[in-house]
Amino acid sequence: METNPQTNDYTICLGDPQTIHEPFNPDDAKLTPEEMKLILETSPAGIAIIKNRVLGWANTIFYSMLGYKEGSLKGRNTRLLYDDDFEFNRVGKSLYSTADKYGNALIETRLKRKDNSFLDCRIRASRIDKKDPDKGFIIIITDISELKLLQTQLQQAQKMEAIGVLAGGISHDFNNILMGIQGHLSLMQIDMTAVEKVRSHTRHITNLVKTAAELTSRLLGFARGGKYQITTLNTNELVVLALNLFKPTRKDITVHEDFEKDLHLVEADQSQLEQVFLNLLINASQAMPGQGDIYAITKNIIIEKDHDYPFEIKPGPYIRITIKDTGIGMDKETQKKIFDPFFSTKEIGDKKGRGLGLSTVFGVVKNHGGFILVDSKKGFGASFHVCLPASKKTPKDKNIEELPKPFEQIQKGSETVLLVDDEQEVINVGKNFLEKLGYTPMIARNGLEAVEIFKLYHKDISLVVLDLVMPVMDGKQAFSEIKEIKKEAKILISTGYAVDDKIEGFLNKDSHGFIQKPFSLNEFASALRKILDKT
Numbered sequence: 001m002e003t004n005p006q007t008n009d010y011t012i013c014l015g016d017p018q019t020i021h022e023p024f025n026p027d028d029a030k031l032t033p034e035e036m037k038l039i040l041e042t043s044p045a046g047i048a049i050i051k052n053r054v055l056g057w058a059n060t061i062f063y064s065m066l067g068y069k070e071g072s073l074k075g076r077n078t079r080l081l082y083d084d085d086f087e088f089n090r091v092g093k094s095l096y097s098t099a100d101k102y103g104n105a106l107i108e109t110r111l112k113r114k115d116n117s118f119l120d121c122r123i124r125a126s127r128i129d130k131k132d133p134d135k136g137f138i139i140i141i142t143d144i145s146e147l148k149l150l151q152t153q154l155q156q157a158q159k160m161e162a163i164g165v166l167a168g169g170i171s172h173d174f175n176n177i178l179m180g181i182q183g184h185l186s187l188m189q190i191d192m193t194a195v196e197k198v199r200s201h202t203r204h205i206t207n208l209v210k211t212a213a214e215l216t217s218r219l220l221g222f223a224r225g226g227k228y229q230i231t232t233l234n235t236n237e238l239v240v241l242a243l244n245l246f247k248p249t250r251k252d253i254t255v256h257e258d259f260e261k262d263l264h265l266v267e268a269d270q271s272q273l274e275q276v277f278l279n280l281l282i283n284a285s286q287a288m289p290g291q292g293d294i295y296a297i298t299k300n301i302i303i304e305k306d307h308d309y310p311f312e313i314k315p316g317p318y319i320r321i322t323i324k325d326t327g328i329g330m331d332k333e334t335q336k337k338i339f340d341p342f343f344s345t346k347e348i349g350d351k352k353g354r355g356l357g358l359s360t361v362f363g364v365v366k367n368h369g370g371f372i373l374v375d376s377k378k379g380f381g382a383s384f385h386v387c388l389p390a391s392k393k394t395p396k397d398k399n400i401e402e403l404p405k406p407f408e409q410i411q412k413g414s415e416t417v418l419l420v421d422d423e424q425e426v427i428n429v430g431k432n433f434l435e436k437l438g439y440t441p442m443i444a445r446n447g448l449e450a451v452e453i454f455k456l457y458h459k460d461i462s463l464v465v466l467d468l469v470m471p472v473m474d475g476k477q478a479f480s481e482i483k484e485i486k487k488e489a490k491i492l493i494s495t496g497y498a499v500d501d502k503i504e505g506f507l508n509k510d511s512h513g514f515i516q517k518p519f520s521l522n523e524f525a526s527a528l529r530k531i532l533d534k535t
Contacts, residue, residue, distance in 0.1 A: 046121075049128070051136030053078050053092060065121075065143060067114040081111045083118070091123070098312055099125045099137060108144070120148040180208045206520065213518055216496075232265050232393050235273070235319055239296055242277035250285045258297045264319050264390035272364045279361050280323040280384050287327025287382065295324040301387070313371065317390040324383040330376040361386075410522060411529040412438040415462035419443055420450040420478065421494070422470040426517070430465065433524050447473030451481045458486045463532055468495045490531050494519075 040047055046062035048055055055073050063070045066081065073080075082088040091109050098105035104126040110118045122142045128135040184201040192198060236259045243255060266273075284294050298321050305315045361384075365372045369389045376382035417439045419430045427443055434441040442461065444450035447470055454461060464482060468475035475493070482489050491512035515527045 046141035048139050048141075049136055050078060050125075050139055051134070056136065062141065065113075065119060065141065066111060067117075083110065083112050094312070095123060095125045096137060099127055100133075101312075103127065103130070111141070119143060120145045174212065177208050177212045181205050184208075209518060213516075230267050230269055232391055233268050233270055233273070234263065235266055235268075235321060235388070236260070236263050236298055238270065238273050239277055239298060239321060242274055242281060243296060245278060246281040246285070249282075252291045253285055253288060254291075254293050256293060256295045258295065260298045260300055260319075262300075263298050264300050264317055265393050266319060266368075266388045267391045268368050268388065273368075276361050276364050276386060277321070277323070279358070280386075283358065284323055284325035284327065284382070284384075287325050287329070289328075292326045294326075295322070297322040297324070300390070303387075309371075311371070314369070314389065318370070318387045319390055321386045321388075322383055323386075324381065326381045329378045329380045329382055330374075331378045410437070410525045412525065413528065413532060414438050414440075415532060416440040416442060416457070416460050417528070418450060418453060418457075418461045418464045420445075420447065420464060420470070420475070421467040422446055423467075426467070430524075433521055436521070437525055437528070439528070446470045447475055447478030447481075450478050451485070454482050454485055454489075458489070462490065463528065464489065464491045465494055465528075466491050468493060490534070492527055492531055 041059050043059060043061060046059065046065045048058035048062050050056065054075065054077055056075075058073065060070055063073070066073075079085075079088050082091070087109060091107055095105050095107045098107075104124060106122060106124045108120075108122050110120055113119055120143070122144055124140045124142075125137045127133070128138050184205050188198050188201045239259070240257075243257070247255060281294065281296075298319060301318050301320050303309075303313055303315050303318055307313060307315065362372060365386055365388070370387050372387070373385040374382060375385070417434055419427065419434065419441055421427055421430065422445050427445070431441045431443060442453060442457065444453050449472070450464065450466070451473070454464065466475045466479060466482075470478075475495075479491060479493075482491065493512065493514045494517060495514075496517040513527055513531050515523065519527075
């Protein structure tokens with residue numbers, strides 16, 4: 001480094017300091033076609049040119065990322081890189097229309113490799129020549145497989161953290177339920193001859209058990225992973241469920257509810273949306289170290305074609321769910337980062353501030369075709385607005401819940417039923433249920449025992465009631481072996497776990513059904529006859 005004594009300027013010499021260099025000419029920085037080609041070929045990202053969804057030139061990395069021989073895809077339609085038409089059309093519609101409108105676009109997707117494995121990636125598209133659409137797009141593909149894996153791990157950690165925060169409220173609810181059951185049992189034992197009072201107590205106990213079962217079902221759904229299970233939902237009910245789980249955790253926070261009476265339905269996964277609302281509620285509470293207020297508001301909205309949102313949105317009817325707090329608030333810089341996967345305002349060991357699950361919230365809302373906005377000011381709280389597209393279906397009036405049928409009206413039978421479960425209490429109750437209903441019960445306490453009994457008595461056994469999680473041999477293996485012995489065997493799966501992809505796999509097979517524990521005598525009787533009466 002040399003100093004000019006007259007100007008006191010510094011000159012950095014990359015070559016021989018004794019060499020005299022000519023002044024820099026900007027034209028010298030222009031790349032030759034050969035140099036440009038070398039840069040594109042050696043780029044660490046996959047680069048290609050696409051016209052009308054047909055692949056033209058692509059660099060070496062593009063082919064190696066997807067497992068194809070270099071040049072083998074030239075002139076081929078890019079549909080072969082997608083697993084289905086839906087994803088192919090989604091990417092094309094979103095990516096290229098956005099690039100036309102804004103000059104460039106970015107989207108995440110999964111591309112199918114030659115060996116049928118998948119590549120998680122980001123695709124950036126730009127028009128080669130805005131004035132000449134026929135020249136097509138240049139796309140840049142970045143591998144984000146490791147990032148996706150880290151995001152999945154983070155989301156699972158966030159779920160567990162959320163469940164940990166809720167544990168106090170959940171135990172509170174369960175203790176109240178157990179107190180109610182214990183109280184009614186104690187009152188029943190005072191005078192067992194008062195038939196009407198005993199019936200009243202049993203009805204209360206039944207309702208309490210149902211409440212406990214719904215609570216565990218929501219927790220199982222909240223904790224499960226896997227694909228979305230889309231149903232038509234009333235979001236008001238989901239917000240109420242989330243609030244019921246959240247409220248016991250912070251008795252010092254006042255919750256205000258303002259729900260649209262005729263809120264549009266949405267097509268969504270219930271457990272995923274519950275996770276969204278719980279995460280937002282927990283984050284709102286963490287923004288208030290002391291007392292404060294949370295507002296839960298739902299509203300129907302219409303997004304017009306000429307909307308002023310700074311991103312692409314399909315116009316039409318939406319619902320908006322707002323979770324507002326009176327906490328510490330956020331400055332503009334923090335608001336820009338809160339949905340990043342690994343961003344948190346919390347210091348190590350600090351339980352205050354935001355950061356719990358907001359990247360998960362963003363991902364779930366986005367995957368449901370919606371978007372999320374945040375309004376906040378340092379020291380003046382924050383409002384999160386979740387907007388989801390409305391379903392075309394209209395709400396139906398709920399039917400009044402059916403009362404349990406009198407025992408005389410319950411469907412009964414006389415067949416032989418093999419009951420398979422490793423829990424003694426379940427065996428005791430199930431055996432009594434079967435005998436009361438007129439069936440002949442046979443008992444197995446694990447899958448291996450069930451298979452051995454079925455081998456000997458398969459001609460007599462009309463139905464198998466099968467638990468899935470057992471020692472020695474689990475229910476899934478027992479199911480397969482029983483089907484091998486008798487292909488048309490009828491099996492009723494009974495488990496305390498939530499329905500997931502594995503259980504759905506059984507439900508899609510012939511001649512069996514599913515009943516969730518705990519179940520009543522009425523429910524059990526109905527499930528038995530539904531399968532036994534199938535021809």
